[in-house]
Amino acid sequence: MRSLCVRLILGISFVITAVLCVAAITLNTMIGDLLRNEFDRALADKARSLMTLVEQDGDELDFELTEFNLSEFLAGAHCEYYQLWTERDECVAVSPSMQGATLPLLSCNGDAPIFGDIILPDGRPGRIVAITFSPRREDSNSHIAPRIVTIALARQTTDLHQVLARTRRLLAAVCMAALVLALVLLAFMVRRGLRPVSSLSEQIGDVGEDDLSARIEEGDTPAELMPIVDRLNDLLDRLEAALHRQRCFTGNVAHELRTPLAGLRAKLELALSRDRDPEDYRRFLVDCAEINRHMRHIVETLLHLARLDSRQTELRVEPIEIDNLVSSCWSCLQAQASVRAITFTKRTNGADESVSTDRDSLRLVIHNVLENAVCYAKTGGTIGLTISRIRAQVSIVVQNPVDNPGSIDPQRIFDRFWRADSSWNGRQQLHMGLGLPLCRAVMGHLGGSIEAAITSPDIFTIKVTLPACLSR
Amino acid sequence: MRVLFVEDYAPLRDSVAQALSESGFAVDVAADGRDGLWQAQSQEHDAIILDIILPSLDGLRILSQLRKAGIKTPILLLTAKDTVQDRVHGLDQGADDYLVKPFALQELIARVRALLRRRYETPDPVIHIQDLEIDTVARSVHRAGRNIELSAREYALLEFLAHRAGQVVTRTEIWQHVYDCNADVESNVVDVYIGYLRRKIEQPDSPKLIHTRRGQGYMLE
Numbered sequence: 001m002r003s004l005c006v007r008l009i010l011g012i013s014f015v016i017t018a019v020l021c022v023a024a025i026t027l028n029t030m031i032g033d034l035l036r037n038e039f040d041r042a043l044a045d046k047a048r049s050l051m052t053l054v055e056q057d058g059d060e061l062d063f064e065l066t067e068f069n070l071s072e073f074l075a076g077a078h079c080e081y082y083q084l085w086t087e088r089d090e091c092v093a094v095s096p097s098m099q100g101a102t103l104p105l106l107s108c109n110g111d112a113p114i115f116g117d118i119i120l121p122d123g124r125p126g127r128i129v130a131i132t133f134s135p136r137r138e139d140s141n142s143h144i145a146p147r148i149v150t151i152a153l154a155r156q157t158t159d160l161h162q163v164l165a166r167t168r169r170l171l172a173a174v175c176m177a178a179l180v181l182a183l184v185l186l187a188f189m190v191r192r193g194l195r196p197v198s199s200l201s202e203q204i205g206d207v208g209e210d211d212l213s214a215r216i217e218e219g220d221t222p223a224e225l226m227p228i229v230d231r232l233n234d235l236l237d238r239l240e241a242a243l244h245r246q247r248c249f250t251g252n253v254a255h256e257l258r259t260p261l262a263g264l265r266a267k268l269e270l271a272l273s274r275d276r277d278p279e280d281y282r283r284f285l286v287d288c289a290e291i292n293r294h295m296r297h298i299v300e301t302l303l304h305l306a307r308l309d310s311r312q313t314e315l316r317v318e319p320i321e322i323d324n325l326v327s328s329c330w331s332c333l334q335a336q337a338s339v340r341a342i343t344f345t346k347r348t349n350g351a352d353e354s355v356s357t358d359r360d361s362l363r364l365v366i367h368n369v370l371e372n373a374v375c376y377a378k379t380g381g382t383i384g385l386t387i388s389r390i391r392a393q394v395s396i397v398v399q400n401p402v403d404n405p406g407s408i409d410p411q412r413i414f415d416r417f418w419r420a421d422s423s424w425n426g427r428q429q430l431h432m433g434l435g436l437p438l439c440r441a442v443m444g445h446l447g448g449s450i451e452a453a454i455t456s457p458d459i460f461t462i463k464v465t466l467p468a469c470l471s472r
Numbered sequence: 473m474r475v476l477f478v479e480d481y482a483p484l485r486d487s488v489a490q491a492l493s494e495s496g497f498a499v500d501v502a503a504d505g506r507d508g509l510w511q512a513q514s515q516e517h518d519a520i521i522l523d524i525i526l527p528s529l530d531g532l533r534i535l536s537q538l539r540k541a542g543i544k545t546p547i548l549l550l551t552a553k554d555t556v557q558d559r560v561h562g563l564d565q566g567a568d569d570y571l572v573k574p575f576a577l578q579e580l581i582a583r584v585r586a587l588l589r590r591r592y593e594t595p596d597p598v599i600h601i602q603d604l605e606i607d608t609v610a611r612s613v614h615r616a617g618r619n620i621e622l623s624a625r626e627y628a629l630l631e632f633l634a635h636r637a638g639q640v641v642t643r644t645e646i647w648q649h650v651y652d653c654n655a656d657v658e659s660n661v662v663d664v665y666i667g668y669l670r671r672k673i674e675q676p677d678s679p680k681l682i683h684t685r686r687g688q689g690y691m692l693e
């Protein structure tokens with residue numbers, strides 16, 4: 001895995017190298033063309049100056065250059081070559097440097113110079129220019145027709161090629177130096193530019209798994225990284241909340257299991273601390289069995305919640321008459337209610353109170369809500385249950401008077417292990433603060449909802465709403 | 473020694489109360505915070521065992537109110553909360569000891585005995601008064617090397633007097649610290665048990681240990 005820094009440096013280096021290469025090649029081509037053009041222009045100028053030395057005298061041609069023996073046309077290291085042809089391609093003059101060789105006769109069109117690359121008689125590469133012209137005449141009014149002459153001038157290009165090669169080497173060296181300097185500066189700039197990313201990485205690395213309270217500081221974070229910082233801080237918020245909930249839950253589970261476990265241990269140790277009557281032992285065993293039943297209830301409820309949380313519960317949808325289900329649930333609680341002289345009334349506001357949902361899940365919810373009402377209702381009070389239907393929703397509202405409405409927090413009543421007085425008392429020995437949270441989890445699974453409220457000074461209301469037909 | 477146990481979980485409350493009672497303690501119990509606070513304030517106890525999560529008033533608030541009221545009775549917090557923060561918080565509130573559920577009954581009773589020794593400044597579990605030797609752990613009594621058999625009530629009375637050796641202890645104090653509240657109040661019950669004790673630990677040929685201070689009470693020295 002390559003780092004972002006290395007990726008950036010490599011990527012930008014590649015681009016810089018490519019740009020420098022293209023620039024160098026372009027520059028080299030332009031300089032080459034410029035020098036060649038200049039070379040050709042100088043060659044053509046010299047050819048034109050030689051043209052002035054050719055005269056037509058009558059029908060004869062007079063080439064004055066042969067009289068001067070200019071040094072550049074003598075054989076030597078830097079010699080030049082010329083040759084003169086008539087319109088009948090007859091050679092009329094050659095430079096001494098030719099030493100018997102000939103220059104190629106280029107076909108000319110008009111008086112425009114024609115250039116070409118050749119191998120000079122001395123074997124070196126060279127450049128040739130040929131111009132066709134009418135020589136100067138001393139008697140311009142003569143009736144003799146003007147002659148047409150072609151002059152060719154050749155010059156070695158070794159020096160030009162050396163200059164071009166030097167230019168290429170210089171360009172390559174400059175490009176390499178520029179590339180190295182660019183890489184050094186690039187590495188520095190990329191590292192400097194990526195410093196906020198490194199800082200961000202360090203801050204994330206500092207977040208411990210046990211303490212998620214740390215947040216990533218915005219500080220001088222560049223705008224491009226702000227969305228990441230914001231998302232990470234949001235994520236940390238959620239993780240911290242989840243960790244807190246998990247710790248609370250674990251603490252609560254520990255507490256809820258430790259207390260009956262302490263009771264069980266105390267019962268057993270007390271029973272074994274001395275010899276006792278058989279009746280005493282029987283009483284201890286009954287107490288232990290009751291504690292065991294209570295602990296099993298806690299564990300099973302927690303497992304049920306865990307399965308609901310992880311969506312491992314299968315739903316079997318079937319048509320259910322809510323009225324019958326409520327009656328069935330109440331029949332299980334009637335004896336418990338009659339002990340405290342609690343009465344029960346049921347009312348249906350809709351003609352059809354049937355639903356299609358999972359029977360066991362709905363039974364669990366109705367049973368828990370009614371059991372909660374029986375447990376917390378005022379002694380001698382009445383629990384009212386109303387079933388109504390609005391469009392595709394069915395609601396079940398359970399109301400009961402309570403002794404101490406101030407101790408009930410409708411916002412927290414669905415928190416796991418929350419109890420109105422956080423205690424174990426006689427009436428709610430089996431209520432460990434999991435019944436209503438379980439109902440909420442089940443209703444979420446059934447696509448419905450469950451809400452609680454204190455609807456009048458001492459009336460506690462729970463409203464269960466569920467779709468008339470569960471489409472699963 | 474009178475111990476107040478405040479716990480809302482009935483099976484645990486009953487078991488611990490019975491275990492303490494069988495260990496010779498006079499035990500008062502309370503099932504919720506308000507009752508626990510009322511009992512702690514209305515009667516003198518030698519130690520209080522207090523659950524933290526209680527109905528109506530939690531254990532830490534009871535602890536705080538007792539300390540504010542100047543009640544210095546040793547208090548042992550008994551709770552399922554086991555984190556270091558929980559323990560530190562409880563002890564910083566003024567608790568003398570902290571025990572996490574589930575616990576061994578023997579350990580609880582041993583810790584209560586340790587609190588009592590600290591309260592009465594008798595660090596040695598074996599109390600010596602002249603040639604009388606009271607082992608508060610084994611709950612045995614010897615005088616001049618001779619084993620003395622005592623009933624639970626007699627032992628409780630002797631241990632209370634021994635913890636306050638050299639001090640005059642009134643009949644009311646003895647009644648409050650040794651007898652269960654629901655026992656029948658007899659004006660001469662304390663005197664009767666003092667008489668039983670004297671007959672068992674004092675012989676004609678040995679010096680008197682239990683002295684009567686007329687109009688005040690009794691003193692063991």
